[in-house]
Amino acid sequence: MENKKTRTAVTVLGLGKMGTAIAKTLLKENVRITTWNRTVDKSLVLEPEGAITASTVTEAIMSSQVVIISLSDYGVVDSLLRPLHNLMADKLIINLTNGSPIQSRQTANYLMSAGAHYLDGGIMAIPPMLGQRNALLLFSGSETAFNHHKELLTTLGTCHFIDEDPGRAALYDLALLAAMYGMFSGYLQSIALIKSAQVKAREFTPMVVQWLQAMTQTLSRMGEDIDSKSYADHVAARLDMQTTSFENLIDTYKTIGIPVDLVLPLKHHMETTVLNGYNNANFSSVFETIKGNKLNNDES
Ligand SMILES: NC(=O)c1ccc[n+]([C@@H]2O[C@H](COP(=O)([O-])OP(=O)(O)OC[C@H]3O[C@@H](n4cnc5c(N)ncnc54)[C@H](OP(=O)(O)O)[C@@H]3O)[C@@H](O)[C@H]2O)c1
Incomplete structure (x- = not known):
């Protein structure tokens, strides 16, 4: 019809x-x-x-x-x-x-x-x-x-x-792709680690999925922190603690012989954020470094 x-x-x-x-x-x-x-x-x-x-x-x-x-x-x-x-x-x-x-x-x-x-x-x-x-x-x-x-x-x-x-849909598209590529590259880095113990990717993947599903629950809270710049209000895991854990990740990659090029920039961003005074804050505060803002700077 x-x-x-x-x-x-x-x-x-x-x-x-x-x-x-x-x-x-x-x-x-x-x-x-x-x-x-x-x-x-x-x-x-x-x-x-x-x-x-x-x-x-x-x-x-x-x-x-x-x-x-x-x-x-x-x-x-x-x-x-x-x-x-x-x-x-x-x-x-x-x-x-x-x-x-x-x-x-x-x-x-x-x-x-x-x-x-x-x-x-x-x-x-x-x-x-x-x-x-x-x-x-x-x-x-x-x-x-x-x-x-x-x-x-x-x-x-x-x-x-x-x-x-007309450019706004492209911006949204690229912003969503940025989130997707972060997840995909994280997954591949994760599998590179687990395969060093001869574990099959398909055996480990359900655990990754369960973990990422749990972590995506935190994104709304992170978004609220970023909008209000209230990075220290709901801290379950301090950024300086996470920066230390991340060092263990880098060390293990190096020991196994996996290139650290993908993860090293994030380590530097976390360290810079801690140095800028966000040591007691949560991971959302790394946004201030990604965006190029220093502590207490106004939104540009
Ligand atoms: N595939 C996805 O999952 C996906 C998802 C979302 C968005 N997109 C977007 O959709 C668009 C198309 O993606 P696709 O996956 O369809 O890519 P694709 O399979 O590589 O197809 C590319 C198309 O562009 C044409 N083309 C390339 N160079 C050309 C030229 N010089 N002159 C004339 N035609 C030319 C190709 O013609 P021939 O057939 O003659 O080579 C083909 O029709 C891209 O912008 C992509 O980012 C794709």
Whole structure:
């Protein structure tokens, strides 16, 4: 049955892992799709599912009012779109390519000056999650366009509009990736230690999961400490104690022969924070060093 979502013609530019998942998810919902990809084979395999293959980027953009972009980086996005500014009037460009806030704003500027509406998006999901509620998509840019196409976008996952500043979704995306990479690198460092005793990663992992789940319970409290700069109010583990324990971690890595390059900067940050007077405070106080603030300095 026709509805607003299926009436909207959508072009998907870029059929890598993510672009293909986006296209397939929309096709399952009977959205009319035109695709373009540098390697045309990835477009052709979607034809039996109902997609139309465009042979040029120009043809792809002219085919639809809504253009969803999922390319490897903004350099590629800009190299394809900048020469086509005369095609942009009244198009809605939804750019789901990962980039920095500055890149998002620059791309938004030239597309909007060419008459396009612009939404920048961050996908907090891997391709198999697309179409499920646990796939989180963050958007910034035109709130009007977001509201108008929310039904279509929600096909891909749970969607949040963050701000009219086009760079804001990229900032949120990178902030969430920062947390993810901290966890992933911590996990790999942890496994490097345990494997020195010939323990299998898969045997040890459930214990890591249980420990990290317990530790994530402390994040809300840490956030409150950071906002209020009240680092010494609820101290269960003093920073100077933790700095001593961290030294044991570094020593053990060295003894086993595991490079300490990943963990050494954190040790230096903890020591600097202690030296700046946070010895009685909790771990959240390391934020002041990460951010570059000294004790009692005002927020810049
Ligand atoms: N995969 C994920 O889990 C995930 C999650 C969230 C966000 N993202 C973001 O989604 C975007 C796409 O990721 P992906 O995983 O789909 O990457 P990918 O599988 O490496 O696909 C990259 C896409 O960019 C195209 N491309 C690269 N260089 C090009 C060029 N010079 N000219 C034209 N097209 C070019 C590729 O075309 P060819 O097919 O011809 O090589 C392909 O369509 C990235 O910004 C990524 O950060 C990915």
